[in-house]
Amino acid sequence: MMTYLIPVLIVGGCGVLAGVLLTVVSRLFYVKVDERVQKISEALPQANCGACGFAGCADYANAIVNEGAETNLCRPGGKDAAESIAEILGVAAAEVVxxxxxxxxxxxxxxxxxxxxxxxxxxxxxxxxxxxxxxxxxxxxxxxxxxxxxxxxxxxxxxxxxxxxxxxxxxxxxxxxxxxxxxxxxxxxxxQHTMVLCSSKENGRNTRLACRKGCLGCKLCERNCIEGAIRVEDNHAIINYDLCNDCGLCVETCPAKAIHRV
Amino acid sequence: MKTLIVILLSAMLTDNFVLSKFMGICPFLGVSKKLDSASGMGLAVTFVMICATIVTYPIHHGILVPAHLEYFDTVVFILVIALFVQIVETVLKKTIPSLYKSLGVYLPLITTNCAVLGVTVLNIDNSYGFLQSIVNALGAGLGFMLALVIFSGVRKKLEYADIPETFKGVPATLIAASIVSVSFMGFSGLFG
Missing domain, CATH: 3.30.70.20 (Alpha-Beta Plaits)
Structure with missing residues (x-):
């Protein structure tokens, strides 16, 4: 009888001791965590891409609760993530473009x-x-x-x-x-659909020699734009999206077909 | 002193836990993608191996041997190591949050790591003394880290290599692992 009892007691005792020790330690070293951080972290897509400007999803969740960061910064999560974060915090969902x-x-x-x-x-x-x-x-x-x-x-x-x-x-x-x-x-x-799909900073001649679809910097779009939204800088067109109304006139005027509707 | 150095080097090189004994293969393949995570995991494993040895050695010689329960080594050691890692994690979280952030993610992975259990059991099997056991654990941990760091370098090169479509991913990684393992066989016979 004792040959069985002693091993059971010793190993079982070790187990009980381990359990007690763990409980004591977890009480002693308890770290208070805001449960909203945990919830927001779960609502985020865990892509850890850093597009929000914070070091990963956990850091962003922490920043929302503790530093009052915006709720609509998560790009992979988009509208869904912004809505569920707003719901957890109890604030109105911010607009997501x-x-x-x-x-x-x-x-x-x-x-x-x-x-x-x-x-x-x-x-x-x-x-x-x-x-x-x-x-x-x-x-x-x-x-x-x-x-x-x-x-x-x-x-x-x-x-x-x-x-x-x-x-x-x-x-x-x-x-x-x-x-x-x-x-x-x-x-x-x-x-936003109107895009200049060329980034060449060479002048018109060199751009044409290198590529058949490049922006030549001819400024036709700049002159024709009703809203004055296009400037030619460094030999290629740049659209100012604060002014652009997406009319598509520049797409038609561009002789090099470098402006596209995407 | 001489035996200690031999134990340290043989645990690191000739009897490398990953590449010669094939223990801890899962973290070897899983965590070796990047150099910083590989070295972090290596450090965490080394730390846990040494501490696990310090904890299990007295338990074996103080409790299990007098009670003639040597056959319970594995069970009790698993229990003790899991308990120990859990305690370290909790304590780290409270006291040194920055270290917890860099090491903490690897600690749960180590709880059930066979290499850690392997070190403690091998220490008993080889009837090492206390100091020898600790040195053996240190060597095993450093060897584990060495293997991980070397392999993370190999994998980085592998990512840019133009390998046939069929072999991309896991197959190429496994082949590379086997070649690294073969290269470590060059150390065999180093200490007689």
Missing amino acids: PMTAIVKCSGDCNAVKEEFEFGGLRSCKAVKRYYGGSSSCKYGCIGYGDCVAVCEYDAISVRDGLARVTPLKCVACGKCAAACPNQLIAIKPLA
Whole structure:
């Protein structure tokens, strides 16, 4: 009898002792956590993308409760996240403008030429360091897909040597924008349709030599825009979205077809 | 002193827990994607291994041996290690929140890590003394960290390599792991 009883007592005693010890320690070292932080953290998509300007979802949840951060900063979560956060806090839901990423280049393989064949790492950053890239346009999309590699939502893909965003899948977290060595990717409101899809800073002649679809900086759009929303800076058109009414007149006037409705 | 150094180096290199004994493979594959998480996990494992040895050694020799319950080693050790890791986590959360933030995420992973249990059981099997056990745990932890850090470097290169579509992801990672493991076999015979 004792041969069985002693082991059971010792091992069982260890277990009970462990339980008691854990209870005591957890009482002794209890950390008070605001339960709203936990709830908000659960309402966030846990993408940890940093688009809100905080170091990850947990940090943002903490900032909302303790530092009074805005409730509508989460881009991947969008409207749903903003609404559930507002509900947890008991405040009115702030307006969320749906955003999407856009590649400001239209130089696919039909428009630009390959100047040399690159045999190194299949990465835009690596090619960029080698004479500014193998494409004839040094400002355009390199097409090796650094942006595709960082996208967690499968929303961007490279077709015909040009990165393209699928707006339906894009949550506008901005990871691709940070990954592009040419800073070609911008985050824009989904409702904004008129876009200059060229970022070349070369003059008209050199742009045309490098790419058949580039902005020549001819200023036709600047002169024709009723709202005065377009300026040509650094040899390419820039739209001021505070003034633009999305009429699409510039799309029709552009001789190089560099302004698109997207 | 000489035996201690031999124990330390053999635990790190010749008997590397991950690459020679194949313990702790899951964190080896799971946490080795980035250098900082690999080194963080390595540090946490080293810390827990040493502390687990300090805790389990007296339990084995003070309670289990006198009661002739050596066969309960595994059960009691699992219990003690889990308890210990949990306590460390709670205490860290209260006292050093910054350390908890960087190490804390790995602690629950370690609770049931076979490498930690393996060290404590091997210490008993090899009938090491207390100091030798601690040195062995330190070596095992450092070896674990070494393997993780080296492999995180390999994986970084692997991400940029142009590998056939079929092998992308887990297959390429496993092949790379096996090659790293083979390279560690070069250390065998180093200490007789």
